[in-house]
Amino acid sequence: MTYLLPDKRNLLANNIFFRGISAEELDKILSFSSENHYSNGQIIFQKGDFGDSLLAVLDGKVRISTSSDDGKEIILNTTFRGEIFGEIAFIDGLERSATATAIGETTLLTIRSGDFLPFLKKNPEIAIHWLKVLCKKLRDTNDRVEVLGLLPVSVSLARLLIKAVETTGEEASDGFFLDWKQSQQDIANEIGTSRESVNRQFNKWKKQGLVSLGGQSHSITILDSDALQDIASGFE
Numbered sequence: 001m002t003y004l005l006p007d008k009r010n011l012l013a014n015n016i017f018f019r020g021i022s023a024e025e026l027d028k029i030l031s032f033s034s035e036n037h038y039s040n041g042q043i044i045f046q047k048g049d050f051g052d053s054l055l056a057v058l059d060g061k062v063r064i065s066t067s068s069d070d071g072k073e074i075i076l077n078t079t080f081r082g083e084i085f086g087e088i089a090f091i092d093g094l095e096r097s098a099t100a101t102a103i104g105e106t107t108l109l110t111i112r113s114g115d116f117l118p119f120l121k122k123n124p125e126i127a128i129h130w131l132k133v134l135c136k137k138l139r140d141t142n143d144r145v146e147v148l149g150l151l152p153v154s155v156s157l158a159r160l161l162i163k164a165v166e167t168t169g170e171e172a173s174d175g176f177f178l179d180w181k182q183s184q185q186d187i188a189n190e191i192g193t194s195r196e197s198v199n200r201q202f203n204k205w206k207k208q209g210l211v212s213l214g215g216q217s218h219s220i221t222i223l224d225s226d227a228l229q230d231i232a233s234g235f236e
Contacts, residue, residue, distance in 0.1 A: 032115035038102035049096045051089020060106025066098045075190035080167035104181040156191035158232035176222040
């Protein structure tokens, strides 16, 4: 699928990095962007690779991960449609700090730093906006590290599902459908717990009528999003 200019412009305009930037300026940025397609499980970039691009998810999902000293994968984040990743190496020109992997068929919008940084220099107000956004993301990361593994599994898992519903959820007759394409081990790695704990929590919610699980397809249907929202807020 090829995305039209208005689709790309709207996607950037709704992202915190580009919010408030005029349509004319967004079109300038898009003029030096490109589309790239990745299949499920394909590596987009690896930790240590040279980084010279910013990537926005047009369709699909991307897992951002690193490895512990003993080789265990640690999932840092899952990036959904409309979200941006790769901004650290994009700005400082150094190595990638994590590995990015496509989850399902994924289409990315790629912006090269060699084109964008001169644009920033000519538009200092946008550069200041980017500094503020990067500071916010750093604060958010610090907050996430502080609570990783400290919150109950139910709260962490509910927050992850609510985020997925807000970004990629599809309305269904019985709730919201998530074409998850992530194993329970992947989910456990992301919220800092074990696969067994994730499995127990899903089974508990299934019995309570909050979710329906799709088996090997890893799909999930959220049957009671209000109840999950309460759990994500710490109320059970």
